[in-house]
Amino acid sequence: MVMANKGVFQAGFNENNQEFIISGKLRPSNEIELESLLRGIEEAVANVQGRFYLNVKRLAYINNIAFCALHRVIAQLSSRRLDVQFVIVTSSVLGWSTRKFSAIAQRNDNVAVAEYDTEFYPGQSFLEDGGFIPILRNQTRLTWRHERDLLTQHGLQPGTDVADICCGIGDFAVLLKKEFDPSRLLALDHSRSSLEYARKIASDFGLTDIEYVYGDAAELLIADNTFDFVTCRHSLQIFDKPDMILRELFRICKPGGRVYVTNEKNSHCLGEPRADSIQWTYSEVAKLFSHFKMDVEYGPKSGRYLMDTGFEDVKVDTFMVTNRDGDPQDFAAVIQAWEDVYAGQMARDRGDSAEFIARFRQGFQDHISAALHPKGYAGWPIWAASGRKPL
Ligand SMILES: C[S@@+](CC[C@H](N)C(=O)[O-])C[C@H]1O[C@@H](n2cnc3c(N)ncnc32)[C@H](O)[C@@H]1O
Structure with a gap:
């Protein structure tokens, strides 16, 4: 599944690594604009076992509306699927990324943040x-x-x-x-x-x-x-x-x-x-x-x-x-x-x-x-x- 919003962000689920990837810029003016993205995450989680990766290392920008919506959905899914370990993959290249997403991990026991950066720049x-x-x-x-x-x-x-x-x-x-x-x-x-x-x-x-x-x-x-x-x-x-x-x-x-x-x-x-x-x-x-x-x-x-x-x-x-x-x-x-x-x-x-x-x-x-x-x-x-x- 690949989705895109006016070329601003791209998202898709890679079943092989159970990884949902969001890249680009998430700046909706309301949550409705993110409906298909959030539904995509829910559908992806419904089909995984063991570990689910939410890869945001190429997410260059996220506004508060989008962050709150993602936070809510991950919190709901992680409390519903206690059998799954949620790993949010961030990038140290983006100064705010790990800090911000760690807030989600702090409040949910089966959510962790892993910081990777070697792939942020293409080479x-x-x-x-x-x-x-x-x-x-x-x-x-x-x-x-x-x-x-x-x-x-x-x-x-x-x-x-x-x-x-x-x-x-x-x-x-x-x-x-x-x-x-x-x-x-x-x-x-x-x-x-x-x-x-x-x-x-x-x-x-x-x-x-x-x-x-x-x-x-x-x-x-x-x-x-x-x-x-x-x-x-x-x-x-x-x-x-x-x-x-x-x-x-x-x-x-x-x-x-x-x-x-x-x-x-x-x-x-x-x-x-x-x-x-x-x-x-x-x-x-x-x-x-x-x-x-x-x-x-x-x-x-x-x-x-x-x-x-x-x-x-x-x-x-x-x-x-x-x-x-x-x-x-x-x-x-x-x-x-x-x-x-x-x-x-x-x-x-x-x-x-x-x-x-x-x-x-x-x-x-x-x-x-x-x-x-x-x-x-x-x-x-x-x-x-x-x-x-x-x-
Ligand atoms: C082609 S090398 C040139 C190194 C050096 N200036 C020279 O001429 O020998 C490019 C360098 O940029 C560094 N680099 C890549 N991304 C970077 C980033 N985001 N911030 C700082 N350095 C980075 C690489 O680690 C690498 O050492």
């Missing part, structure tokens, strides 16, 4: 598990030699307050610390495993003054106008609503300060020889990410989005990481890490055929050969953009 699970660590590690090593100078041109000055939002495994923060010695350096991410890794590396290097913080870039628990320079690298491109993050970056930046973002245009990765095979694979990378609602073609759009958010003096630079920059083995390692994740878990999760995956992998291998061949050329273009928050 979250790929990004948060360990598979991304080798990608991020090598990427930062390759981009730093370009970014070190660019950061100065984009207004980063030593001894200022800096935040790196979506910091990943923290390598960039460590490099910032060493090069620019900020007076305050906060690095925030939503992946606990990446933060754990980041803290370990920092402590191995004896760096004690980087604040590694768990948080949601779309809803930062940071006061307005806090930082002189805010960075967010390779991350707007992996959110389905990058404008939400940009607004937060704008908010926490001090007036007169700057926000600096980097993003890619994956379909423009290139190489010689075997240019066609390489180009085909990277066009497919862009389609694969877009299947998971991520726009890895965001780079050239970033200047426009900064302007639309209200930034002024927007600067946009492009640089190309190539096999000619340094050790070609480093670039080859990045490409291999991309292949492992993109043609591995991501392609499998999309349901790609073995035939497609073989061709997909071939393009990465051709890119690696181009990077390692003495006469070859391999490139990965990146857009670095920044804007000033008006005074």
